[in-house]
Amino acid sequence: MTTEQASLRTGRPRARTRGAQLRATAFGLLGIISVAVLWEVYKAVAPENGVVIAGTRVLPRTTDLAMPHTWEMVARLLEPTTSQAGAAPLWLTVAEAALLSLGIAAVGWLVGTVVGVGLGLLMQFFQVVERGLLPWIVLSQTVPLIAFAPVVRSWGSRIEILGWQWPQWLSVAVIASYLAFFPVAIGMLKGLQSPQRTHLELMHTYAASRWATLRTVRLPAAVPYLLPALRLGAASAVVGTVVAEVSTGYLDGIGRQLISFAGQASGDPAKAWAPIFGAIALGLVAAGLVGLIGLALRTYRRGEAA
Amino acid sequence: MSTTTEETSSEAAVVATGIGKTFDTRDGEVQALTGVDLEITAGEFVSLIGPSGCGKSTLMRLIADLDSPTEGTLEVFGKSPAQARRDQDYGIAFQQAGLLPWRTVGANIGVPLELHGVARPDREKRVAELAELVGLTDFIDRYPDQLSGGMQQRVAIARSLAEQPRLLLMDEPFGALDEMTRERMQAELARIVGESGAAVVFVTHSIPEAVFLSDRVVVLSARPGRITGVVDIGIGRDVHRDEALRETAGFFEKVTEVREALHGTPVTAAAREAR
Numbered sequence: 087m088t089t090e091q092a093s094l095r096t097g098r099p100r101a102r103t104r105g106a107q108l109r110a111t112a113f114g115l116l117g118i119i120s121v122a123v124l125w126e127v128y129k130a131v132a133p134e135n136g137v138v139i140a141g142t143r144v145l146p147r148t149t150d151l152a153m154p155h156t157w158e159m160v161a162r163l164l165e166p167t168t169s170q171a172g173a174a175p176l177w178l179t180v181a182e183a184a185l186l187s188l189g190i191a192a193v194g195w196l197v198g199t200v201v202g203v204g205l206g207l208l209m210q211f212f213q214v215v216e217r218g219l220l221p222w223i224v225l226s227q228t229v230p231l232i233a234f235a236p237v238v239r240s241w242g243s244r245i246e247i248l249g250w251q252w253p254q255w256l257s258v259a260v261i262a263s264y265l266a267f268f269p270v271a272i273g274m275l276k277g278l279q280s281p282q283r284t285h286l287e288l289m290h291t292y293a294a295s296r297w298a299t300l301r302t303v304r305l306p307a308a309v310p311y312l313l314p315a316l317r318l319g320a321a322s323a324v325v326g327t328v329v330a331e332v333s334t335g336y337l338d339g340i341g342r343q344l345i346s347f348a349g350q351a352s353g354d355p356a357k358a359w360a361p362i363f364g365a366i367a368l369g370l371v372a373a374g375l376v377g378l379i380g381l382a383l384r385t386y387r388r389g390e391a392a
Numbered sequence: 393m394s395t396t397t398e399e400t401s402s403e404a405a406v407v408a409t410g411i412g413k414t415f416d417t418r419d420g421e422v423q424a425l426t427g428v429d430l431e432i433t434a435g436e437f438v439s440l441i442g443p444s445g446c447g448k449s450t451l452m453r454l455i456a457d458l459d460s461p462t463e464g465t466l467e468v469f470g471k472s473p474a475q476a477r478r479d480q481d482y483g484i485a486f487q488q489a490g491l492l493p494w495r496t497v498g499a500n501i502g503v504p505l506e507l508h509g510v511a512r513p514d515r516e517k518r519v520a521e522l523a524e525l526v527g528l529t530d531f532i533d534r535y536p537d538q539l540s541g542g543m544q545q546r547v548a549i550a551r552s553l554a555e556q557p558r559l560l561l562m563d564e565p566f567g568a569l570d571e572m573t574r575e576r577m578q579a580e581l582a583r584i585v586g587e588s589g590a591a592v593v594f595v596t597h598s599i600p601e602a603v604f605l606s607d608r609v610v611v612l613s614a615r616p617g618r619i620t621g622v623v624d625i626g627i628g629r630d631v632h633r634d635e636a637l638r639e640t641a642g643f644f645e646k647v648t649e650v651r652e653a654l655h656g657t658p659v660t661a662a663a664r665e666a667r
Contacts, residue, residue: 282488287458288484288486289507291458292480292508293480302503306492385494388494388537
């Protein structure tokens with residue numbers, strides 16, 4: 087930009103016009119519809135027993151048991167969950183479980199974010215900590231979740247403080263936070279280290295303290311790194327919650343529901359798909375909520391354009 | 393913080409005696425500067441000019457306490473550079489404007505004031521003054537990415553003047569600008585500096601720029617960086633620096649004189665070929 091006319095540009099970064107928003111929505115719907123169409127076309131065209139090459143099934147069976155019609159899945163959502171009188175519709179049962187899991191994932195995400203941001207700050211402030219801690223942080227993510235989930239649960243069940251019993255869902259949240267903290271810690275550290283040299287030298291010439299430099303330069307500069315990290319953290323928290331629910335035997339969430347409804351699939355194939363949709367919706371809502379944080383902090387993303 | 397304009401011109405802003413600076417690099421020690429003696433009086437505009445790698449930026453960074461000399465002594469207003477920095481005796485501008493992209497023009501100009509605890513009403517008043525000084529009053533609520541390169545550099549200059557420093561350190565502030573913008577910015581800087589009465593250490597590659605702005609041009613040669621000549625420009629602070637000045641015979645004479653000082657020594661010629 088060499089002309090002063092450039093300054094006449096008043097647009098906010100990433101501000102989208104109404105037309106672009108509509109187009110994005112249309113593309114989203116088109117994506118869902120094309121998956122459904124693909125599903126039905128395959129079901130109609132492919133052989134009943136799937137495609138088997140050299141004894142290995144490379145494409146799935148197309149029976150109603152393995153691949154129920156999409157409209158049956160949707161219709162099943164509106165029917166009662168069980169044949170018992172007064173049973174809630176399936177979508178409601180799934181939504182309740184998904185919301186519960188969302189709450190647990192949110193707690194896990196929050197704990198993970200606090201821990202991750204804290205670790206990032208600590209590592210930026212003390213290089214010794216970065217050298218000593220960073221390898222362990224990376225290593226922590228190689229431990230399979232299902233290996234320590236029962237351990238966390240059994241520790242949790244022994245915690246009792248002044249009559250307050252550690253609830254089982256908190257164990258699930260702790261396990262979710264174990265996955266969520268990682269991208270946040272790495273993103274935070276990277277972001278805090280990202281300011282231009284000129285900015286840091288300027289702060290030095292102002293005789294600014296480390297704290298003032300952190301507040302004025304490092305934290306704002308970290309935002310563009312932190313936002314995708316928070317989003318990754320949210321996705322990790324959701325996955326962590328679902329897996330932890332299964333491996334700790336927590337019964338009320340979407341994770342357990344996935345297993346138990348899959349068990350009923352032989353008699354009620356469409357039902358097994360409902361919690362899968364629930365889990366997908368859960369992930370989307372979680373990502374969307376984190377996206378709102380990005381919207382609130384959009385001023386700090388100007389650095390991405392400059 | 394310091395007040396400007398009143399001190400006598402005899403007071404020294406910068407006194408460098410026998411300054412040397414070596415950097416430890418992978419290829420061994422590199423002598424960036426050696427035996428630099430330089431005195432800059434208050435209110436004086438001094439340009440440092442020389443080929444790439446002659447240590448002119450290094451010298452400015454030593455004065456700013458962004459680096460420390462390995463030999464010699466350096467005084468800024470009779471104090472150590474570190475003390476002068478802590479006392480905010482100087483303002484600084486780099487080749488990159490170095491604006492914080494998430495802050496508006498006004499908030500960028502106000503950064504040093506904010507850091508040093510100037511109350512909001514005083515800060516806003518001062519920022520408005522500075523924005524007017526650099527001609528950006530209408531752009532005070534814009535963000536850096538909405539400004540041209542020249543305008544960004546003006547914000548950086550306003551920021552360097554925020555605390556009325558007695559000394560301005562500028563490291564090729566117009567180096568990234570196109571020639572037209574550059575000449576306009578030079579005229580503006582001459583006016584602004586004239587109004588502030590501050591001494592200036594101005595690092596540049598450009599001979600006409602140095603002659604146009606300076607009272608004195610200090611010529612450095614490369615490897616090791618040392619002062620090979622000093623040219624008194626003698627245009628005087630009271631002379632209005634405008635386009636007409638660039639076409640006077642006296643201006644051309646001084647440009648030639650600086651060029652000869654720059655190219656006259658074998659060391660410099662070798663460095664020029666190396667580029």
